[in-house]
Amino acid sequence: MRRLSVVALMGAAPLLAASAAGAAEPVHVRANAAFAACLESSIAAFNRTGHQAVLDVGDPDPINGADLVVGDDSEMVRLLEGGTADLRGAVDLGYLPWVLVSPGGVSAQSMPPGETLSVLGGRAGTEARAWASALGPARVRLTRDPALLTAARWALVPRSLAGAGTQRPAAVHALVATAAVILGSPRVAAAREVLAFLRGEMRAGGLLSACLDPAPLASSSTPNVGAAAFAQSIVDWWLPQCSLDHNRYNDPQEVVGAPDAVFLGTKDSYRGIMSMGQGGYVVVDMGVTVVDGNGPDIRVYQTTANEPVTVYASDNPGGPFTLIGLRVTCGTRSPGRVSNHCDFDLRDGGLAQARYLKIEDGEIYPCLSGDTLTEGTDIDAVEVLNQR
Amino acid sequence: MHVFHCMHRALATIARTSLLALFAGGCGGGGPVTPSPSPTPTPPQPGGPITGGYIVQITPGPGCAMSKSPLTFAVTGAAAGTQPHPGVQVLLVGNDGVLELELLSTGVALRGGVGTLNDFGAMSREGMRVLVHGIASGLVFGASDGRGQITSGGTLSGFIGLQSPGSDEPDLGSCTATDHGFALRAQ
Numbered sequence: 001m002r003r004l005s006v007v008a009l010m011g012a013a014p015l016l017a018a019s020a021a022g023a024a025e026p027v028h029v030r031a032n033a034a035f036a037a038c039l040e041s042s043i044a045a046f047n048r049t050g051h052q053a054v055l056d057v058g059d060p061d062p063i064n065g066a067d068l069v070v071g072d073d074s075e076m077v078r079l080l081e082g083g084t085a086d087l088r089g090a091v092d093l094g095y096l097p098w099v100l101v102s103p104g105g106v107s108a109q110s111m112p113p114g115e116t117l118s119v120l121g122g123r124a125g126t127e128a129r130a131w132a133s134a135l136g137p138a139r140v141r142l143t144r145d146p147a148l149l150t151a152a153r154w155a156l157v158p159r160s161l162a163g164a165g166t167q168r169p170a171a172v173h174a175l176v177a178t179a180a181v182i183l184g185s186p187r188v189a190a191a192r193e194v195l196a197f198l199r200g201e202m203r204a205g206g207l208l209s210a211c212l213d214p215a216p217l218a219s220s221s222t223p224n225v226g227a228a229a230f231a232q233s234i235v236d237w238w239l240p241q242c243s244l245d246h247n248r249y250n251d252p253q254e255v256v257g258a259p260d261a262v263f264l265g266t267k268d269s270y271r272g273i274m275s276m277g278q279g280g281y282v283v284v285d286m287g288v289t290v291v292d293g294n295g296p297d298i299r300v301y302q303t304t305a306n307e308p309v310t311v312y313a314s315d316n317p318g319g320p321f322t323l324i325g326l327r328v329t330c331g332t333r334s335p336g337r338v339s340n341h342c343d344f345d346l347r348d349g350g351l352a353q354a355r356y357l358k359i360e361d362g363e364i365y366p367c368l369s370g371d372t373l374t375e376g377t378d379i380d381a382v383e384v385l386n387q388r
Numbered sequence: 389m390h391v392f393h394c395m396h397r398a399l400a401t402i403a404r405t406s407l408l409a410l411f412a413g414g415c416g417g418g419g420p421v422t423p424s425p426s427p428t429p430t431p432p433q434p435g436g437p438i439t440g441g442y443i444v445q446i447t448p449g450p451g452c453a454m455s456k457s458p459l460t461f462a463v464t465g466a467a468a469g470t471q472p473h474p475g476v477q478v479l480l481v482g483n484d485g486v487l488e489l490e491l492l493s494t495g496v497a498l499r500g501g502v503g504t505l506n507d508f509g510a511m512s513r514e515g516m517r518v519l520v521h522g523i524a525s526g527l528v529f530g531a532s533d534g535r536g537q538i539t540s541g542g543t544l545s546g547f548i549g550l551q552s553p554g555s556d557e558p559d560l561g562s563c564t565a566t567d568h569g570f571a572l573r574a575q
Contacts, residue, residue: 121556121557122556122557123506129557129558129562130547130562130564133452133453133454133561133562133563133564134453135453136453136454136561137453137454137550137559137560137561142557142558142559143557236472237472238472238473238475238492239472240468240469240475240477240490240491240492240500240501241468241469241475241477242468242477242488242490243490244469277490278488278490278500278501278503279490279491279500279501279502279503279523280501310523323545323566326545326546326564326566327521327546327547327564360523361501362521363503363521364501364502364503364520364521364522364523364546365503365505365506365521366485366486366487366488366503366504366505367488367490367503368479368484368485368488369485369486369488369505
């Protein structure tokens with residue numbers, strides 16, 4: 001862990017003391033290297049208002065004494081799902097796109113022999129690492145050290161860690177900077193003040209907004225033909241016995257119908273979802289024929305962060321099922337809904353149509369090591385976007 | 389046990405073989421028949437329970453830019469649940485929270501999740517730290533002791549990463565594919 005030199009003004013102590021116990025300690029904000037690079041100026045600005053906060057650079061999970069964490073979905077899922085961080089009060093501060101840095105903007109595939117591509121490591125770098133894996137391990141250096149990343153001639157990094165080379169957009173989903181207060185912190189109230197300040201910075205076009213992008217425009221969920229169609233009935237399902245024993249939300253009927261997930265405010269307290277456990281699945285009858293049309297054809301609503309989903313499709317309830325998308329991160333925000341979503345295109349599986357969809361856990365986390373009642377991908381609903 | 393195996397084999401073969409020839413095949417029928425040069429190997433029978441000691445073998449897919457050497461783990465398997473479908477749980481020997489397989493069993497096939505703990509992975513018998521998040525599937529055939537096993541044709545669809553000792557990254561390569569090899573061999 002590297003601690004940035006954001007030091008509180010001494011005169012801030014009385015203000016902090018009024019807001020929380022443990023006032024002698026500043027509020028600890030913990031963020032990965034990419035988000036920390038964005039937050040440093042804002043935390044300094046916060047401290048100039050008479051408060052006291054420090055920025056710790058490291059993966060948000062484990063929290064290591066943090067009062068407020070800022071991380072990408074991939075880093076936050078267990079903190080939020082497990083109740084360590086305040087899910088209800090969590091805020092998406094903004095988006096941080098990935099860039100490929102290279103001399104003259106040359107593609108990574110054209111990287112000369114002897115050169116290596118530096119890639120941000122950790123969970124935040126999962127998708128970038130997958131992108132770079134085709135180069136082979138000898139040509140990729142995974143690191144979380146911001147100094148190494150910004151100094152690299154060839155790098156695949158969030159924009160905040162880009163060095164001097166030419167930048168070009170990378171085909172990796174932007175990181176989502178989600179901020180959440182740690183519920184067991186002795187400085188919860190003070191941490192909420194920091195969070196409110198950061199949120200205000202984004203809204204008012206402050207320092208943070210110069211580093212993070214606003215949320216992209218929501219994609220339309222309006223079906224191209226006819227009325228919205230959601231899963232009509234359950235054809236088959238399976239959860240491992242271990243998941244049935246440990247999870248709370250095992251009813252496949254929760255997948256039927258429109259998205260209706262509700263977070264009830266306390267850890268593991270939901271309504272309207274089915275947790276898929278370790279590798280569980282549900283087969284749904286969409287009641288209509290899904291067709292390969294313009295853009296994505298299927299939308300899956302998934303409730304916590306960006307837990308991955310695998311989708312198969314068939315014309316027959318008993319299969320055989322064709323793979324449409326394997327372990328697709330399912331964290332696109334759905335404005336106005338509790339659940340996030342991810343989209344699938346029948347064309348990716350070479351299918352022109354299908355009626356039955358098999359939705360499978362893509363997280364595949366060991367059941368016995370789970371520490372929540374919602375292990376596995378949490379499915380809220382399945383929607384047809386192109387139908388006949 | 390031998391008698392039951394022999395009877396089963398006989399019944400399975402009866403439709404295409406004369407009874408006389410069948411009992412000449414070494415099942416104790418005796419009698420004056422044409423000598424047979426040697427017993428033909430019995431093909432493995434489909435199915436069989438997953439129980440006891442096994443070796444899980446995972447082989448990175450042919451398109452992966454990483455070592456494709458097989459990675460093996462000593463595990464134990466046991467039946468786990470019957471509803472809504474029968475299941476099997478397979479755990480790493482000595483450290484059962486680190487590598488866990490939760491598989492649906494149809495009796496003649498297995499399919500389900502293979503998962504390791506994030507960031508830590510599971511140590512293979514070859515000394516590699518391995519991260520896996522995928523769906524394994526394969527046809528089950530009887531081993532010599534009657535237990536079920538997957539010896540060939542099994543696949544793993546998903547992520548495999550290799551991590552050097554002391555690293556917290558899959559620095560030795562990673563790959564997401566639908567054609568990793570998978571086997572579950574009785575020990």
